[in-house]
Amino acid sequence: MSKLENKLLIDVGSTYFKLCTKDSVQQHFRDFNKDIYDDLTYKCGEIIKNYEKENIHICSSANGGLSTLIIGISNSFSLKYATNIAFNSGINIIDTVLYKDIETTSIPSDLIDVVIVVGGIDSVSNIFDEKLFKFLKELNYSNIVYVGSKKDAPYLQKNIENLVILPNIINDKLHVEEENLKEYLTNLYQADIMGKEDIKHLYDITSNQIFSTPYIVNKTLPMIDSKFKVADPYILIDIGGATTDIHYSKDLVDENMVTQNEYDRLVFKKLGVYKSKESLIFAAKNNEFVYELLAHLKVTENIFDESSEKSTRVLMQLAIFLVLCKVSAYRQAYVNLKLLALNSVVFTGGITKVLKQEEIEDIVTFFYKKILNSSHNPTIVMDNNYDVWTLGMLEK
Amino acid sequence: MKVVTGVVGNDIHVVANRLIELSLQARGFEVFNLGVNTYLEEFVDAVIETNADILLISSLNGEAEGWCREVKILKAKYGNLLDNVVFMIGGNLVVGTGSAEDIVPRFKNYGFDLVFHQVDLNTGLDELEKFMKERDK
Numbered sequence: 001m002s003k004l005e006n007k008l009l010i011d012v013g014s015t016y017f018k019l020c021t022k023d024s025v026q027q028h029f030r031d032f033n034k035d036i037y038d039d040l041t042y043k044c045g046e047i048i049k050n051y052e053k054e055n056i057h058i059c060s061s062a063n064g065g066l067s068t069l070i071i072g073i074s075n076s077f078s079l080k081y082a083t084n085i086a087f088n089s090g091i092n093i094i095d096t097v098l099y100k101d102i103e104t105t106s107i108p109s110d111l112i113d114v115v116i117v118v119g120g121i122d123s124v125s126n127i128f129d130e131k132l133f134k135f136l137k138e139l140n141y142s143n144i145v146y147v148g149s150k151k152d153a154p155y156l157q158k159n160i161e162n163l164v165i166l167p168n169i170i171n172d173k174l175h176v177e178e179e180n181l182k183e184y185l186t187n188l189y190q191a192d193i194m195g196k197e198d199i200k201h202l203y204d205i206t207s208n209q210i211f212s213t214p215y216i217v218n219k220t221l222p223m224i225d226s227k228f229k230v231a232d233p234y235i236l237i238d239i240g241g242a243t244t245d246i247h248y249s250k251d252l253v254d255e256n257m258v259t260q261n262e263y264d265r266l267v268f269k270k271l272g273v274y275k276s277k278e279s280l281i282f283a284a285k286n287n288e289f290v291y292e293l294l295a296h297l298k299v300t301e302n303i304f305d306e307s308s309e310k311s312t313r314v315l316m317q318l319a320i321f322l323v324l325c326k327v328s329a330y331r332q333a334y335v336n337l338k339l340l341a342l343n344s345v346v347f348t349g350g351i352t353k354v355l356k357q358e359e360i361e362d363i364v365t366f367f368y369k370k371i372l373n374s375s376h377n378p379t380i381v382m383d384n385n386y387d388v389w390t391l392g393m394l395e396k
Numbered sequence: 397m398k399v400v401t402g403v404v405g406n407d408i409h410v411v412a413n414r415l416i417e418l419s420l421q422a423r424g425f426e427v428f429n430l431g432v433n434t435y436l437e438e439f440v441d442a443v444i445e446t447n448a449d450i451l452l453i454s455s456l457n458g459e460a461e462g463w464c465r466e467v468k469i470l471k472a473k474y475g476n477l478l479d480n481v482v483f484m485i486g487g488n489l490v491v492g493t494g495s496a497e498d499i500v501p502r503f504k505n506y507g508f509d510l511v512f513h514q515v516d517l518n519t520g521l522d523e524l525e526k527f528m529k530e531r532d533k
Binding site for chain 2: 073074075076077078100119120121123124170173174254
């Protein structure tokens, strides 16, 4: 904790504030009728006033994040690479368009914070044409960035207003280059915070940049073993109020994506136990094993209609089961993880305050037995004290 | 000329894969090697991203039989983007025994232009160069 001397770390989540000092970590349930700044200073003002602005570090996942639309020319490279970089930059809401289908893709009606256009190695030209401009004209977006073939950049710049051009994320060996786009998206997140009434006042208490919480957690992963008994390969599951995140060791995937990062992140939007409760229940009802799981937990589906401590516990157990299903070979998703090679599963977020270690172990065992027909048993590690995000914050 | 290559499916013959890459480079091709354990869709996507002229799939343990049946479907999916790409496959293309007389037409029917079953690498690449010269005449 020596690095924490004189420092206060704050994580503004969608449902809780967490504060970390050199002595303790505390949490406060958010009052949604109040502005975030007012609520935070009302509940934690006494602590905050003891610290200088330069010693207060804040991360947040409470402002909904940036909504991102990626237009790329192939699923295995341009779309996959850009999606991966966006997830690792802390972005949760991502839609993709495969360029060959752009004319038949329905135009999203919501405001898109950032459009990412990508495709082709630098020696390729004439990838994009009028179809792209026509699509963009219909679209309502705030920012647009091009990270594809260098040869197409002047043509796109001439035809797209306010286009930001960054180096290609696909290098000449078809490997991913993530730093430039990652930095751009992280800065955009920062600018987005500055523009949001609810969040921007947080700069009244800190003179440091506010980062997105998932970005900070991703920074933490290479040093997680300084605090936890975690054996590689491992996954970290963060079940929140609105989304569920999985951060995973790259050893768990077989793919051609070569990056410098040891860890990547996956987001399951609308899979949270508070703000996304309804869609979690919907996903659960569509899983053929869920009724067996409910029977195993000695509850019926009536639990979905309840609003109690017990129902929250069951929802969290369901969330664990569903995300494991989604990343296993049982459900072909964006990434399949080699779960039988897994040594540890780290749990962080509100889940560690609600579920006991044995309740989580029970679900993980159930998953391995039912879905993977295996008695494999990875170690369950609980971040009961919300220490995971504090490690990354101190490194920033 | 650009070539995308790699070993299809759950086949990990990395030495053969490296030899193919070196031979192609020695003949002056620009090579994009996806390595072993590559899905069919990844091959096609790599061709799209690099605007390659040739897709050269290899298989040593017979994985090709199960993985390459959908070439025509993928070609149809990408339409004219793949019209000028030469699809080539070589190695040991089936599990067990089989004659080239049976196997070559089968793979051509899957959508390959050039098929080499149990033919040595240099002969296959000579044929590829001959094919490209004829085509570009």
